[in-house]
Amino acid sequence: MPVKRILYLWGLVVLLLASACAGEEANRERMVNLSEVKDDEEAQLKNLDAAILQSKRDGSLYARRAVVLLRKGELEKALDDANNAVRLTKNEPYTLFVKAQVLRALNRQEEALPLALQAERNSYQSSSLYVLLGELYLQRNDYKQAKLYLDKAQDLSPKDAYAFYYRGRVQEATGDTARAVRNYKLALEQQPNFMQPHRELVGILVNRGEYAAALPYLKAAEKLDPEEGRLWYYKGLLYQGEQRQDSALYSFNKAVALNDTLSGAHYRLGMAAYTQGNNSLALEHLEKVYRKYKREPKYLSTIAGAYERNGQYIKALQTYQDLVDVEPRYTYGYQAISRLKYKLTRPVPDSIAVYRTNIEQ
Incomplete structure (x- = not known):
């Protein structure tokens, strides 16, 4: 069986991509940073298109193409292929996992969770599956279950950057920011170009008033994703803490332009507008x-x-x-x-x- 790569590319940058390997490593995957992937995606798609034309009943080919499409951000096409993969392989656990990843990328978490759980019940064991389950339970604010699956991920892959990152997210959500900082830094030790831990460190340090300490993480995150809305919000908080109100307001406006759900930015913009008499x-x-x-x-x-x-x-x-x-x-x-x-x-x-x-x- 050929070795397949696994990718996480959550939100705009990181979504989970996975594959299975032969022999002892059949249920183990390796994380790959998107920027390090050298494969020609168009060539992969061309080859997979040709293979599917020759073998339209091979569900594994649809699963492989779904992974490539997911990496390219063509989510609806990826979902079509994932559906075909599940149908043709009769709920083979890896194809369930692929479909769960696509649904998560489409923000259809409630549909993704049962599929990921079914993949686990069908004996699919991988750090990437457990990270996905940990993230899905985190979004449901079920921190106990999230931690359980992240522990499983790290049992299989002790240096998994994403397991460190989501463990930090759980700790931050439950008020343990000291441990969260440690796990975000551990994630960056494994994968320095992982934007989200940089961003979360900025948020924690700015909230502590440690603006100088936050600045290197802010600069690193900006290089990786200058259009990340929450990062602009944290940047606005940093400017606000430094009494640079005009820069803060510019940053908050940029934040909501990129992500209109950032309630903290809307709150501060609303308060500033009221103070200025713009009701x-x-x-x-x-x-x-x-x-x-x-x-x-x-x-x-x-x-x-x-x-x-x-x-x-x-x-x-x-x-x-x-x-x-x-x-x-x-x-x-x-x-x-x-x-x-x-x-x-x-x-x-x-x-x-x-x-x-x-x-x-």
């Missing part, structure tokens, strides 16, 4: 992050103020009521509620009567 822009950003910040008094006070300044009195009243529910000691909230109730219930002058009075006079 419409403030609301544009603050309304996007209501679910995340709806229990924070400062956020509620600011968005309520923006609604009131913008003449949206009913929304302002509702938000001030939310504010005093969250923080009953917020006296300004009660004053704002009284003020808005008066504005909303005061009698409207009879303009016709006023007009007639003026005429009579």
Whole structure:
């Protein structure tokens, strides 16, 4: 059986790619950095296209082509091939694994997880499968299961950079940032051009106020992926910590342009716009992050103020009521509620009567 390569290329840069080898190594894979892959992908596709024309019932050929397409980022085509591979191989575990990777790349994690678990039940053992399962459980905030699978990955491959990285993610999510930093650095020892550990180290160090220590990781990550939204967000936090407000706002705007789901960047842009008196822009950003910040008094006070300044009195009243529910000691909230109730219930002058009075006079 020919040796196949395995690749991870999660998000924009890293997605998991895998293959099986012969003999003792049949269920072991080697991580390969995308930038180090020398194979001509177009030549691979051309050869696989020809092979599939000759043998349309060979599911392993579809699985191999799905891996190449996944590496190229042609995800819908990769999914078509993965579906054919699963159908023709009758749920052979490696093809289930390939399909799970494609679904994960398509952000269809809920579909990817059962397939990856089925591959495991069907006796597919590989560090890459266990890393995939660890990452999928991490996304579900099931940190215990995520750690279990990452432990399995490192049992098979003790120097697996991705296992170190996701172990760090689990530790960071559970508040153990000291161990997270250690695992991110271990990941970089194995694979210096792995952007995500650089990025996560920037985030942790900036949050600690260790701006000088964060800078080398920031520069390294920028070289690897200058269009990574969360990295621009962390860069904005660094500038904000250094009191470079214009640079911070530029970075936050760049961050949301690249990734509109970055709630922290929207929050800071909204707060800055409110301070500058741009209430419409403030609301544009603050309304996007209501679910995340709806229990924070400062956020509620600011968005309520923006609604009131913008003449949206009913929304302002509702938000001030939310504010005093969250923080009953917020006296300004009660004053704002009284003020808005008066504005909303005061009698409207009879303009016709006023007009007639003026005429009579």
